[in-house]
Amino acid sequence: MSESKKDRLKRLARNDQFISGIYNYCDRWCERCTLRNKCFSFAMDSDLRTENSPHNDPNNEEFWDGIHESFALAFELLQESAEKWGVDLNSDPDPKREKRERRRDRQTERDPLLKNSMAYAKAVDAWMDERKTLFGEKARQTEREIEMELPGHDPLPEVIALHEAVEVIRWYQYFLYPKISRAMSGLLDDERDMMDDVFGSAKIALIALERSIGAWQTLGRLLQQSDDVLELQIQLTKIKTELERRIPAARDFKRPGFDD
Ligand code: SF4
The missing domain is CATH 1.20.120 (Four Helix Bundle (Hemerythrin (Met), subunit A))
Structure with a gap:
């Protein structure tokens, strides 16, 4: 996992042009959305897509490498947030x-x-x-x-x-x-x-x-x-x-x- 990609996403997350939670109650039709420039989810997806742009073919191994990399990045960021908020991800479920x-x-x-x-x-x-x-x-x-x-x-x-x-x-x-x-x-x-x-x-x-x-x-x-x-x-x-x-x-x- 390249450090730079994680840092770039963190920088994006701090950008105050985004409206908090805008992607929670939209219709996910990003292609037609007039508020894409205010959406962190769209910016993050675009960033990941750009990184993997030649890898959009599910029949290509690089596509799955890209998915795996995105998942690893998401998990890494989740762990950092959990630590920050004092949440133990390994605790037994209630x-x-x-x-x-x-x-x-x-x-x-x-x-x-x-x-x-x-x-x-x-x-x-x-x-x-x-x-x-x-x-x-x-x-x-x-x-x-x-x-x-x-x-x-x-x-x-x-x-x-x-x-x-x-x-x-x-x-x-x-x-x-x-x-x-x-x-x-x-x-x-x-x-x-x-x-x-x-x-x-x-x-x-x-x-x-x-x-x-x-x-x-x-x-x-x-x-x-x-x-x-x-x-x-x-x-x-x-x-x-x-x-x-x-x-x-x-x-x-x-x-x-x-x-x-
Ligand atoms: S760009 Fe963001 S707010 Fe707009 S449809 Fe896509 S996910 Fe929803």
């Missing part, structure tokens, strides 16, 4: 706490809200698979329209909107479950200092739900499948309503950076 956590995890997994979130994610896969032909037809129709150069008709904005809707649906499809799970699991935790995490996780899940519902609306309209997407929109709306019912304060939570 059996009572472990039992409590296992019970909480089981309870969270059985939660209908979580089951519905996973059911939605799977339903999206099925929906997209069943409509591969429809997407193919739409692409061919657009190609024909472009070739025909019809006066006063530009098919490109529609194609872009369609692509955008699919991207949004796909991005949030599997994002919802872990965020809702985190919020629900925090609700069951006895420690009150978890409440910010509950609110923040629920809030970004609500945002993802609303964006997904909107994206389905666009997709349904452009593919002339509005009735067909209704079932998925209803699924999402039910999840959203239930999440709001269980965590009404989530809406008012101010996510660092995004809601300031």
